[in-house]
Amino acid sequence: MKDIELKTLSAGFRDPEVIHSLTRKINKLATELNDSIQVMEVCGGHTHTIMKYGLNQQMPDNIEFIHGPGCPVCIMPKERINHAVELAEQPNVILVTLGDMIRVPGSKGSLAECRARGGDVRSVYDPMDALTIAKENPEKTVIYFAIGFETTTPMTAVLVELAETQGIENLLFHVNHVLVPPAVDAILSDDDCRVNALIGPSHVSVIAGAEIYQPLVDEYNVPVVVSGFEPVDVLETMLNIVEQKLEEQKSGEKPKLQLQYSRAVVPGGNTAAQKKVDDCFEPREHFRFRGLGDIPGSALKLRDKYAHRDAELIYSDKLSTEELDDHKVCLCPSILRGQAKPYECRAFGKACTPSRPMGSCMVSSEGACNAYFRYSDLTDSE
Amino acid sequence: MKAKEIQLSHGSGGQEMNDLLGRLFYKHFANDILLKAEDAAMLQMDGPIAFTTDSFTVSPLFFPGGNIGKLAIAGTVNDLAMAGAQPEYLSSSFVIEEGFSIEQLTTIVESMAKELEKSGAKIVCGDTKVVPRGTLDGVIINTSGVGSVKYAGLSASNVQPDDAILVSRNVGSHGSCILMARDELKLESDLVSDCDTLWPQVKALMDAGVELHSLRDATRGGLAAVLNEWTASSRVGIHVQEKAIPILDEVHGLCELYGFEPCDLANEGTMILAVPRVEAEKALAVLREFHSDAACIGCAAEADKHRVTLTTPWGSRRYLDMPRGELLPRIC
Incomplete structure (x- = not known):
């Protein structure tokens, strides 16, 4: 078999000629549109692609990107970040979490600041490292602060399963896994929402399948295209959306669910992973999304049979319960609904920066304000 | 038998420290100014002088293409070169964790000596401290350096339009x-x-x-x-x-x-x-x-x-x- 090199996985998807040809086609077709398109890229990964590669600059005036809530770090409300800090401050506890999570400030500072004060906070890339840390520190309680949408949930489920089968008693979980469809539903159901097309998060769909978005297509009459993350993927997706809009305009054809990222996603998703998730977790009645508020059924919690591993129950007397909102000047709720752009916020780039974020969208590199701050849309902000 | 690991006594100014200095630092960094072993090195330099310092800590200490020692020389020498100065004299201070392998320390010092050859700079003074196990991760090296300016006016504020x-x-x-x-x-x-x-x-x-x-x-x-x-x-x-x-x-x-x-x-x-x-x-x-x-x-x-x-x-x-x-x- 010919060796696959990493660059072959992305090189063709960043080919300037293909990109030029797609943008030409989109721009040509878009002149035929009667109504403008406000497309929400739900996933922070897509926001990152659009801003980093300047794809928004390649779009005609009647196509606008609206940056959605699909960044697991950004949507974490402050009270739950406080939980992480409160847990890390417990004696004999090692708090383990993923990447960006450690620099997000709650009202008690960030996990990085907690670590500087002496808290044992470990940032890992592979959740399985939490198991190793638990084995190496049998006298300590290791708490895995689990975050992420459907994409990362199976890894946490496997971690729970391994801790059970290997009898690793000192590994606990604080579960913050959230779900894409209820969050998008909450945005689209708002009367003031301007979104009329969706770019579907696709790594979520690798696990959960593309079909999870069909109810959104049916309910809100919007095209949803499940897209890959390279520039050519996103542009091809945009072309699909424009074509769907034109078909609807010309022949009244209903919007549909399309799968652009077919090299990784199948309609039904990864059923083995889904089974593991289902065994381990059940939906919460509601979960507060930072910037969006309470959304019913939008997150998961450990099933009762794993209550002995649920740090939220075990440390319930140590964890604060007060709900904490962002500063009232913060425009994140409007930005997430497509009613405002990051640079329209009075705090953007001044009181609110990636080093000292005030609102959810500035928090992680995949948040809309953060992406605008780092890459700035030269055409919009100048 | 010689110790295989650095002990606290290697940093306390007595016989053990002199042994370590002799068989490691004086041996590999040997030059007339260093070997005088005075409290301060005497230097002769003309014209404008560039002066810089840097402390080096890296995990892991050994990596493909180098180690902390090579880094400690290249880093300081490069800071001088970027100011248009020919690197001439360096100091080197080691803070070493108790229990650190003398074999590894030797490799680090040899790498430093080899890297010095590329610029012709000399280490003319130094210091060694040993700290109790667990207070740092292996070794930290500080190097400071001076060089005579051969090309004046290089500056971060000197980038011109065009x-x-x-x-x-x-x-x-x-x-x-x-x-x-x-x-x-x-x-x-x-x-x-x-x-x-x-x-x-x-x-x-x-x-x-x-x-x-x-x-x-x-x-x-x-x-x-x-x-x-x-x-x-x-x-x-x-x-x-x-x-x-x-x-x-x-x-x-x-x-x-x-x-x-x-x-x-x-x-x-x-x-x-x-x-x-x-x-x-x-x-x-x-x-x-x-x-x-x-x-x-x-x-x-x-x-x-x-x-x-x-x-x-x-x-x-x-x-x-x-x-x-x-x-x-x-x-x-």
Whole structure:
């Protein structure tokens, strides 16, 4: 078999000629549109692609990107970040979490600041490292602060399963896994929402399948295209959306669910992973999304049979319960609904920066304000 | 029998410390000034002098293409070279953790001696401290250095509109190497750090009569940090063509996997140059004697906003911002 090199996985998807040809086609077709398109890229990964590669600059005036809530770090409300800090401050506890999570400030500072004060906070890339840390520190309680949408949930489920089968008693979980469809539903159901097309998060769909978005297509009459993350993927997706809009305009054809990222996603998703998730977790009645508020059924919690591993129950007397909102000047709720752009916020780039974020969208590199701050849309902000 | 590990007694000024100094530091760094073993080294220097200091801590201590010792020499020597100064005299201070392997310490000191040969600089004074086990991770080295200025006026505030911006070789390999060598990422590749002394390249540029405006070794913060420092200090804009930046496939690969930016990753033997546009070809010809992938990546220009803009191969533009915070891999 010919060796696959990493660059072959992305090189063709960043080919300037293909990109030029797609943008030409989109721009040509878009002149035929009667109504403008406000497309929400739900996933922070897509926001990152659009801003980093300047794809928004390649779009005609009647196509606008609206940056959605699909960044697991950004949507974490402050009270739950406080939980992480409160847990890390417990004696004999090692708090383990993923990447960006450690620099997000709650009202008690960030996990990085907690670590500087002496808290044992470990940032890992592979959740399985939490198991190793638990084995190496049998006298300590290791708490895995689990975050992420459907994409990362199976890894946490496997971690729970391994801790059970290997009898690793000192590994606990604080579960913050959230779900894409209820969050998008909450945005689209708002009367003031301007979104009329969706770019579907696709790594979520690798696990959960593309079909999870069909109810959104049916309910809100919007095209949803499940897209890959390279520039050519996103542009091809945009072309699909424009074509769907034109078909609807010309022949009244209903919007549909399309799968652009077919090299990784199948309609039904990864059923083995889904089974593991289902065994381990059940939906919460509601979960507060930072910037969006309470959304019913939008997150998961450990099933009762794993209550002995649920740090939220075990440390319930140590964890604060007060709900904490962002500063009232913060425009994140409007930005997430497509009613405002990051640079329209009075705090953007001044009181609110990636080093000292005030609102959810500035928090992680995949948040809309953060992406605008780092890459700035030269055409919009100048 | 000689000890195999550093003990607290090696730092307490007595016989054990003298033994260690003799068989390690005096042996490998030997020169007339050092061997006088006075409280202070006596130096003879003429004209303007550049002076710099840096403390080195790296995990892991040994990495493909170098170790903390090589880094400690190249780092300080390069800071002098970037100021247009010929590196001449260095100090070296070691803070060593009790229990550290003397064999490893010897390797580090040998690497330092070897790296010094590239610039001809000498270590003329030093210090050794040993701290109890657990108070630091292995060893920390501080080096300070002085050199006589051979090319005056190099400065971060001296980048002129219309200057060409050059890089001396591909960027990001040291940072990538260190990340791959760490336990958390568990990656293997043939990549080696660019860790190297830059004085021979700077001297060759001077000898060839190339007019220089600013030089910077792109250490922590990488290319992005240097360019942003220049735009702020020189009050110019800098425009970079993304496709012109030389980046190895391995570095691209690591960045793709973990969500890093090659331009944010550290280098330890790569410099960025601002030279008048008419000098660019001459400078590149000299640099390519050392690394064939030296390249012109963009230019400086008068601008209202003193920022770095990057143009993609398909014509979109974005800012190349100053790196922030610690490097953390993405979540999914």
